[in-house]
Structures are given as structure tokens and as C-alpha cells.
Amino acid sequence: MAQATDITQAYADQFARLRASLPGAKDPKLSALREGALARFAKAGVPTSRLEDWKYTRFGALLDAAFEPSSPVVNGIGEDAIDALSPALAGGPRLVFVNGLLRTHLCRFDGLPAGMRVESLSAAPAGLAEALADRDADALWSLNGALARDGAVVTVAKAAAEGDPLHIVHLARPGAGDEASHTRHMIRIEPGAAATVVESFFGPDGTTYWSNATCLIRVGRDARLRHFRRQQEGAAGLNRTAVRVELDAGGAYESFGLFLGGAIGRDEISVRFAGEGASCTLDGIYLGRGTQHLDCTTRVVHAVPRCTSHETYRGVLDDKAHGVFQGLIRVEKQAQKTDAHMLSKTLLLSDRAAVDAKPELEILADDVQCSHGATTGDLDPASLFFLRSRGLPEARARAMLVEAFITQMVEGIGPDTVRADFTAAASAWSAGGSCGGMTGGRA
Amino acid sequence: MLEIKNLHVTVGGKEILHGIDLFLNGGQVHAVMGPNGSGKSTLAYVLAGRDGYEVTKGEIVFDGKDLNAMTPEERAHAGVFLAFQYPVEIPGVSGLNFLKSALNEVRKGRGESELDAVDFLKLMRERVSELKMDEALLKRPVNVGFSGGEKKRNEILQMSLLEPRLAVLDETDSGLDIDALRIVAEGVNSLRSPKRAMLVITHYQRLLSYIVPDKVHILAGGKIIAEGGKELAMELEEKGYAMFGVTDEAA
Numbered sequence: 030m031a032q033a034t035d036i037t038q039a040y041a042d043q044f045a046r047l048r049a050s051l052p053g054a055k056d057p058k059l060s061a062l063r064e065g066a067l068a069r070f071a072k073a074g075v076p077t078s079r080l081e082d083w084k085y086t087r088f089g090a091l092l093d094a095a096f097e098p099s100s101p102v103v104n105g106i107g108e109d110a111i112d113a114l115s116p117a118l119a120g121g122p123r124l125v126f127v128n129g130l131l132r133t134h135l136c137r138f139d140g141l142p143a144g145m146r147v148e149s150l151s152a153a154p155a156g157l158a159e160a161l162a163d164r165d166a167d168a169l170w171s172l173n174g175a176l177a178r179d180g181a182v183v184t185v186a187k188a189a190a191e192g193d194p195l196h197i198v199h200l201a202r203p204g205a206g207d208e209a210s211h212t213r214h215m216i217r218i219e220p221g222a223a224a225t226v227v228e229s230f231f232g233p234d235g236t237t238y239w240s241n242a243t244c245l246i247r248v249g250r251d252a253r254l255r256h257f258r259r260q261q262e263g264a265a266g267l268n269r270t271a272v273r274v275e276l277d278a279g280g281a282y283e284s285f286g287l288f289l290g291g292a293i294g295r296d297e298i299s300v301r302f303a304g305e306g307a308s309c310t311l312d313g314i315y316l317g318r319g320t321q322h323l324d325c326t327t328r329v330v331h332a333v334p335r336c337t338s339h340e341t342y343r344g345v346l347d348d349k350a351h352g353v354f355q356g357l358i359r360v361e362k363q364a365q366k367t368d369a370h371m372l373s374k375t376l377l378l379s380d381r382a383a384v385d386a387k388p389e390l391e392i393l394a395d396d397v398q399c400s401h402g403a404t405t406g407d408l409d410p411a412s413l414f415f416l417r418s419r420g421l422p423e424a425r426a427r428a429m430l431v432e433a434f435i436t437q438m439v440e441g442i443g444p445d446t447v448r449a450d451f452t453a454a455a456s457a458w459s460a461g462g463s464c465g466g467m468t469g470g471r472a
Numbered sequence: 473m474l475e476i477k478n479l480h481v482t483v484g485g486k487e488i489l490h491g492i493d494l495f496l497n498g499g500q501v502h503a504v505m506g507p508n509g510s511g512k513s514t515l516a517y518v519l520a521g522r523d524g525y526e527v528t529k530g531e532i533v534f535d536g537k538d539l540n541a542m543t544p545e546e547r548a549h550a551g552v553f554l555a556f557q558y559p560v561e562i563p564g565v566s567g568l569n570f571l572k573s574a575l576n577e578v579r580k581g582r583g584e585s586e587l588d589a590v591d592f593l594k595l596m597r598e599r600v601s602e603l604k605m606d607e608a609l610l611k612r613p614v615n616v617g618f619s620g621g622e623k624k625r626n627e628i629l630q631m632s633l634l635e636p637r638l639a640v641l642d643e644t645d646s647g648l649d650i651d652a653l654r655i656v657a658e659g660v661n662s663l664r665s666p667k668r669a670m671l672v673i674t675h676y677q678r679l680l681s682y683i684v685p686d687k688v689h690i691l692a693g694g695k696i697i698a699e700g701g702k703e704l705a706m707e708l709e710e711k712g713y714a715m716f717g718v719t720d721e722a723a
Contacts, residue, residue, distance in 0.1 A: 410523065415560045416570075418520045419630060420548035420578035429573070433564025433613075440564070 129210025142192020278304025549581025551637030
């Protein structure tokens with residue numbers, strides 16, 4: 030294993046090499062933001078399990094070497110290939126990032142909802158400074174800030190009605206070595222507006238690569254964002270997706286994640302209530318087999334009164350897969366009338382599968398409704414016996430109950446196209462399909 | 473068709489059935505009556521093959537085969553059906569999908585061809601209307617949001633679709649009001665046939681006014697303590713289990 034200082038130095042060298050080509054390089058203020066981000070990363074280093082927050086998840090490969098930026102030039106990917114990854118979403122508006130860069134010829138701007146404006150971070154739009162700001166972010170968020178070459182800046186205008194979901198596809202086409210892409214998105218929903226965004230992550234099996242994506246979200250007064258994420262990286266892929274959400278009064282943020290790909294995946298959401306009467310729903314399901322490691326980490330801070338947060342996470346783990354659910358709800362002293370609930374349920378289908386569930390409540394206010402719970406277990410024996418007594422062979426009865434456990438989460442998804450997409454992905458998993466996203470040649 | 477000989481069954485290390493003998497021929501309906509804790513449900517579960525119900529002595533022969541050596545699904549394919557006292561709810565599994573899967577697995581197991589969606593729906597609709605069920609219920613997840621009566625009717629629907637050779641009805645009357653009881657009993661009676669045997673397990677005589685048995689066995693303390701014709705059930709109704717010197721908490 031390399032020394033941690035060697036790795037941070039390698040990233041510093043990488044930054045020195047790339048900085049002139051990064052968006053906003055000519056703007057001294059933006060350059061300073063980038064330098065600050067790099068400095069924060071260098072100080073903290075790649076997170077190790079010595080950190081409480083990273084106790085259960087170790088991105089081993091990131092501790093061995095610095096990942097080089099993946100090649101910006103990728104040819105030979107057609108629209109059809111992107112359509113095939115998510116047939117149910119193929120007709121709608123979409124942005125496609127390949128190796129962290131927006132590929133306009135694969136995007137579909139027709140059908141963008143009225144009031145939704147989409148820009149590329151590489152075009153250095155007005156929001157770039159905000160997108161690069163990363164106060165109290167962790168090391169990987171900061172590394173992303175230093176090295177991000179592109180991302181989507183999505184703005185939904187005041188009072189815009191909800192249109193079709195915007196699909197943001199992240200496709201990895203790494204070269205042979207360890208390569209990374211640092212994609213940085215920002216979504217701003219202006220007061221009274223509503224929108225749906227779906228992020229998907231795909232990559233080839235067989236190559237170790239790292240997708241380090243961040244998404245900064247501002248939900249304005251009485252606005253609403255529905256945010257879906259489907260993490261289906263290739264079998265040796267690493268994914269760390271971090272989402273930071275700030276909600277104004279009456280705003281609503283609804284997140285649903287389906288995590289079934291990659292060798293190691295960690296999805297982090299951090300929600301901060303900045304105005305009263307706002308709400309968030311954080312739902313997720315992680316499906317692991319083989320030696321996969323899937324981590325869902327959430328942090329919800331109730332800083333003002335009368336906000337609601339509901340979290341439901343479910344996991345299904347087979348073989349030697351390892352799952353992690355870390356959920357923290359913090360209720361500040363002034364955040365009276367908070368309503369916060371968190372539930373984690375995990376099915377372990379093998380003796381060697383394991384889950385670490387750590388739901389945590391930190392409550393400083395005294396007039397609140399808060400709860401958390403975590404269950405882990407096998408399939409319900411009574412249900413299994415019932416199905417078998419009706420003639421279903423044991424394997425089929427088990428598969429039916431596993432699928433039901435997943436279906437209960439997925440069937441509640443709002444937009445029909447997203448539900449169809451997630452249902453298909455989950456069903457393919459249940460049927461034993463490969464955990465990887467797409468295979469095939471690379472440029 | 474069914475021969476239970478000197479059957480001893482242990483659950484969780486404790487012997488519940490202490491040597492049961494019961495013979496049931498095709499076309500017959502037998503009732504097993506007994507107070508709470510007598511071992512009635514144990515008998516039902518052991519016939520269907522539930523895990524944890526261990527036969528320590530004796531045998532169960534069904535159509536000449538050793539039933540105890542078979543898995544629950546093999547028993548279903550061979551024609552054993554248990555109508556559950558407490559039908560389970562299975563959120564996330566649609567009723568129709570479940571019924572179609574079960575029917576086709578059983579048909580496969582019996583060497584019959586599987587039904588396609590059209591033929592399945594046609595058959596299912598026939599049976600649903602015979603049982604005066606609301607078809608919309610089957611679009612819901614299995615038993616989720618069903619009333620007690622709807623759950624029991626759903627059990628009888630499954631029985632009518634799977635066409636068992638041996639139906640075991642475990643306290644199908646429990647939790648039913650008189651109208652629901654009548655509908656369920658009609659459903660059961662319509663399935664009586666010379667090729668099919670039924671074992672009706674019940675605490676009360678009430679159900680047996682609608683499903684008239686050929687023979688009644690009284691089970692208490694894990695043993696059959698009396699047997700007789702349908703009039704035995706009537707007598708029991710009048711005198712209570714005390715006539716056998718048995719106390720019954722529920723009576």
C-alpha cells in the first residue's frame with residue numbers, strides 16, 4: 030500500500046497538470062476555490078476506516094494509488110447504446126456524461142420541461158462559483174471540487190410545473206489503468222417549482238475505475254425535487270455519490286436510490302432544513318451479491334422547527350455481500366415539532382452476507398416525534414411455507430419473496446417511466462442478472 | 473387414500489401428538505374436533521409438511537406413498553392442500569401472479585400442461601364468481617387488506633383452482649360471521665367429489681351443520697379419544713368437551 034502522502038501528492042500533481050484546462054481556470058476566484066478544495070483534500074486524505082463515518086466502508090483501491098483522470102475522448106458510443114441501458118426512460122430528455130464529460134451528441138434536449146434550464150459546468154456558467162463551493166464537505170467531495178471537469182447545472186424557474194424526468198446518465202469507459210471521473214452537478218429549484226431528475230451510473234465489468242460524483246441541490250420555498258439514483262456500475266467499479274441538499278421553507282425533497290452495481294458503492298445524502306415546514310423522503314434499496322460492498326449513508330439536520338424527514342432503506346444481500354446503512358438524524362434545540370423517522374430492513378440470503386446498520390438520533394429539542402428502527406433477517410418462514418404448500422418449489426418461493434421485498438419499495442415510485450426503469454433493473458437483479466451495467470469495447 | 477398410523481409428532485422438542493390413527497377414503501369428509509391445545513393444528517401442519525413438525529414415530533401414507541418423506545411442494549403436487557387457519561399476507565406479491573404460479577407449478581408437478589394467461593384468467597374468473605368473490609381483490613397483494621372472510625374465501629379459491637385429492641381445512645370457520653361461513657361452506661361442498669377426501673378441523677360443531685362429515689374424530693391431549701358419526705358432533709355441541717372429561721379453556 031502506498032503512503033497516504035504519496036497519494037495526496039499524486040493528486041496535487043494531477044491538479045497542477047490539469048488546472049489550466051479545468052472550467053473557470055482563467056477566473057482567479059474560481060481558481061482559489063479549486064485550490065482551497067485541493068488543500069482540504071490534502072489535509073484529510075482519502076478516508077480510512079479510522080474515521081467514524083467511514084468505519085464500515087473502505088475504498089481499498091483508493092488507498093493504494095491515485096486514480097488518473099479518465100480519457101475525455103471516447104468514440105463509438107451511439108444513442109442506441111444509451112437507450113438500451115434504460116429503455117423506459119429512452120424517450121425523455123437526457124444528459125449523458127461519458128468519463129465525466131458531457132457528450133452533447135448523446136443528449137436529448139427535446140422535451141426538456143418548460144422552465145428547466147440545463148447548462149454544462151465546462152461552459153463555466155454563472156453558477157460555477159456556487160457549484161464549486163464546498164464548505165464543510167468531506168475529502169472526496171473536495172477532491173471532486175478540485176478536479177471536476179464537468180457536470181450539469183440545472184435550474185428550474187420559479188413556479189415551473191413538473192415536466193418529464195430529466196435523465197442524467199453517467200457512463201464510464203475507463204482505460205486499462207485505475208481511472209476516475211469527478212462529475213459535479215448542481216440543481217436549483219426556484220420557489221414554487223417542481224422537477225424530477227434521475228441519475229444513472231453505468232460502466233463496464235472487469236476494469237477497476239472510480240466514479241466520484243457530487244450533486245448540490247437547493248430547493249426553494251414551496252418547491253419540490255424528486256431525485257432518483259440508479260447505481261449500476263460494472264463489477265469492479267467503485268462509486269461514491271454524494272448529494273447535499275438544502276431546503277427552504279415548505280420545500281420538499283424526495284430521494285429514491287437503487288444501488289446494485291459496482292465492487293464498492295457508497296451513496297451519501299446530507300439534507301439540511303433551512304426553512305420551516307419543509308420535508309424530505311429518503312428511500313433506498315441496495316442489492317448485493319458476490320463480494321459487493323454497498324453503503325448508504327444519510328445525514329439529516331433539522332435546524333428549524335416543523336420539518337419532516339422520513340427514511341426507509343431496504344437491503345437484500347446474498348453470497349458474501351456486505352451492506353451498510355448509516356443514518357443520522359440530528360434535531361437542533363430550536364427545531365421543535367420535528368417529525369423524523371428512519372427505518373432500515375435487510376434480508377440476508379446467505380450465512381456469509383452481512384450488514385452493518387447504524388441508525389442514530391441526536392435530539393436536542395424536546396417537542397418532537399422521532400423514531401428509528403433496524404431489522405435484519407431471513408425470509409419469513411410462514412410465508413415461505415405457505416407458498417411451498419401451494420406447490421411453488423422452494424427456490425421459486427424464495428425468489429418470489431425476495432422480489433416482493435424489493436417490489437414493495439419500487440412500486441411506490443411516482444413517475445411511471447422511472448418506476449418502469451427501476452422495476453426492470455431490480456427484476457433483472459432478482460433474476461440473477463449480472464451486477465454490472467454495460468460491457469463492450471472502449472475507444 | 474390417507475392412512476395415518478400411530479403418528480407421534482414433536483414440535484420444538486415437545487411431543488404434541490401421541491399416536492394418532494386415522495383412515496380416510498376418497499370421497500369422504502372427516503371432521504377432527506378438539507379443544508384448544510389438543511393438537512389439531514399440529515396435525516394439519518404435519519400433513520402439509522411444515523418445518524419444525526417432526527414425525528418421531530408412526531407413518532402417514534398418502535395414495536400408497538410415504539408423505540413424510542416429501543417436501544411441502546411435492547405434497548401439493550401429489551394433491552395435498554391445507555387451507556390455513558391464519559392465511560398469511562404477502563405484501564409485494566400480486567394475488568393473480570401468485571395463483572397463476574401456484575396453479576402452473578402444481579400442473580407441472582402432475583404432468584399436465586401449463587395454462588397460458590388467457591386460459592388461466594378464464595378459469596380463475598369462473599371460480600371467483602362461484603365463490604362470490606370480488607375479482608378486484610386478486611389484483612392486490614396476497615391477502616393484504618382482506619377481511620377475515622375474504623382471506624378464508626381466498627383459501628377456498630386456491631383449493632378450487634389446485635383441485636387437491638386431499639384437502640385439510642384448519643379451522644376454516646374461525647373468525648367468520650354466519651354469512652361468510654355459509655359462503656365458505658358452499659364453496660367447500662361444491663368441491664366434494666368421489667375423487668377427493670377432506671379433513672375438516674374445527675373447534676365447534678357450527679361448521680359441520682354446513683359441511684356434513686361422514687365421520688367425526690375427537691382429538692384431545694394429542695390423542696383421538698372418541699370417534700363416531702355426525703351425531704357425535706351434535707352431542708358434543710350439547711354437552712361440551714366435558715363429556716369426555718376434557719377441559720376446554722375456550723368453551
